Each structure stands twice: as C-alpha cells, then as structure tokens.
Amino acid sequence: MNRKRNIWISVLAALLSGALVYGLFQIQQLQLQRQELVAVVVPKRFIAAGVTLMAGDLAYRYVPKAAYDNGMLLDVATAAGMETIVPLGTQEPILGWKIDRFHLLPGSGESTFQIPRDYVRSISNGIRAGDKVVLYLSGEGEGSGRLFNQAVTVASVKSSGNIEIDNMEDPNLLSLADGDKEKMYASRREANGMIDYINLNLTEGQWLEIDGYCKDGSHKLVIAFSPESLNVADETKEDQP
Known part of the structure; x- marks a missing residue:
C-alpha cells in the first residue's frame, strides 16, 4: 500500500511541477509579447479629410514592433487639435504626414482663390484665416440655398487696400520672417479688422461652380461662419493604456 501511495504522490508531484513550469512559460511568453508590441494612436471611427x-x-x-513605422504617432496629445489631410480609417495607425496644424494652405486638390467683391452679398463678422465657412447662394427673385455640402477653409481675409488683416501687436509678417510658424499662425487667427476681400481654399470644381453662378450677377454669395471652427481638443490622455 505504501509503495502504491508513494507512486501516486510522485505522479501528482510531477504533474504539479509540469503545470507550474507551463504556467511560468506562458507568463514569460506574455511578457515577451508585450515587450514586442507598441501602443500607437488610432481613430475610433472613420474620419473624413479636413476634420479637426x-x-x-x-x-x-x-x-507588433516589427510592423511599427517611425511615422506612427504614439501620443494622443500630439494628434488632438490637428486637422486631417486625408481620410483616416477606423483603428488605422495615424501617420504624422496625414494630419497638420497649419491648414491655411490649400489641401490636396485645392487652390487658394480670391473671391471677387461683386460675387459677395455678405460676410459674417469676425471671420479670420483658418476658419471654416459655409457658402450660400442668393439670387434675385430666387430662393437661397447652400452651395456645397461641406464647409471650406478661409486662407486669408483682406482689407479694402487688399492688405491682409493682421494682429498689430504681433504681426504675421514678422513671425513669417523669423520662421516662427506658431506665432505666424496665432497672428493670423487673432487678426482684427474690416473684411473687404476673402480668399478661400477651393477645389477647381468648386471655384468653377461659384464662377458659373456669380459671374453674370444673377447670384451672389453669402459667406457664413461655421461652428466647425470651434472644434477644440481639450482632452489629452483619454484611453491611454
């Protein structure tokens, strides 16, 4: 009896030892896998181009570390507040070149067009470079209607002397000469003055549509400030692992 009991004890001890070794092996594998993974920033949903x-x-x-690209973003705070240059897919690692903060320049497929004064019926007060605006058509004896489904970006706003409206305390041109993009951008955003000319970033098709409606004087543009300009990313580390 004692011999059989000793055999069973030996078998159980061997099984327990094997289970312990296997468990330690699995833990080591998980640790190695975690060490070989990189946390990158991704969108939770599909995000179109031109969205803040x-x-x-x-x-x-x-x-996987082997799939990591140096252009992938590692911090939510880096991407928050930036504007998408191209659409971003759900759970797609965000590459730095796909977003930009200084979006006053025209995007892919766009050019900057100065809208002729006689094409414009009204412009919302307070519109500044970098804002999003919505364009409406207003015609004599015809109902008004929205021209494009999406808002467009204001490249610059100018005074009656065709001089860009600027922040007198911190002029944009001085910041440009110093190569300080942060100050240059802030100057354009904080500019103050009466708007007489407005420059918009438009695709060729959008400009041709505006010109087709307005060049004979039968329609004019109403340029309205868009609430999209107020999108501010005030959260930073949400969902960080």
Whole structure:
C-alpha cells in the first residue's frame, strides 16, 4: 500500500511541477509579447479629410514592433487639435504626414482663390484665416440655398487696400520672417479688422461652380461662419493604456 501511495504522490508531484513550469512559460511568453508590441494612436471611427481631431475621437492600439513605422504617432496629445489631410480609417495607425496644424494652405486638390467683391452679398463678422465657412447662394427673385455640402477653409481675409488683416501687436509678417510658424499662425487667427476681400481654399470644381453662378450677377454669395471652427481638443490622455 505504501509503495502504491508513494507512486501516486510522485505522479501528482510531477504533474504539479509540469503545470507550474507551463504556467511560468506562458507568463514569460506574455511578457515577451508585450515587450514586442507598441501602443500607437488610432481613430475610433472613420474620419473624413479636413476634420479637426478631438481627443475623444482617438484611442490606442497595440501593433507588433516589427510592423511599427517611425511615422506612427504614439501620443494622443500630439494628434488632438490637428486637422486631417486625408481620410483616416477606423483603428488605422495615424501617420504624422496625414494630419497638420497649419491648414491655411490649400489641401490636396485645392487652390487658394480670391473671391471677387461683386460675387459677395455678405460676410459674417469676425471671420479670420483658418476658419471654416459655409457658402450660400442668393439670387434675385430666387430662393437661397447652400452651395456645397461641406464647409471650406478661409486662407486669408483682406482689407479694402487688399492688405491682409493682421494682429498689430504681433504681426504675421514678422513671425513669417523669423520662421516662427506658431506665432505666424496665432497672428493670423487673432487678426482684427474690416473684411473687404476673402480668399478661400477651393477645389477647381468648386471655384468653377461659384464662377458659373456669380459671374453674370444673377447670384451672389453669402459667406457664413461655421461652428466647425470651434472644434477644440481639450482632452489629452483619454484611453491611454
């Protein structure tokens, strides 16, 4: 009896030892896998081009270290407040070149067009470079209607002397000469003055449509400030692992 009991004890001890070794092996494998993964910033949903990213739109996703690209963003705070240059897919690692903060320049497929004064019926007060605006058509004896489904970006606003409206305390041109993009951008955003000319970033098709409606004087543009300009990313580290 004692011999059989000793055999069973030996068998159980061997099984327990094997289970312990296997468990330690699995833990080591998990640790190695975690060490070989990188947390990158991804959008939680599909985001179209020209949208300002908010921290709530972003999350982290682990990708294998071998698949990591140096252009992938690692911090939500880096992407929050930036504007998408191209559409972003759900859970797609965000590459730095796909977003930009200084979006006053025309995007892909766009050019900057100065809208002739006689094409414009009214412009909302307070519109500044970098704002999003909505364009409406107003015709004599015809109902008004929205021209494009999406808002467009204001490249610059100018005075009656065709001089860009600027922040007198911190002129944009001085910031440009110093190569300080942060100050240059802030100057353009904080500019103050009466708007007589407005420059918009438009595709060729959008400009031709505006010109087709307005060049004979039968229609004029109403340029309205868009609430999209107020999108501010005030969250930073949400969903960080």
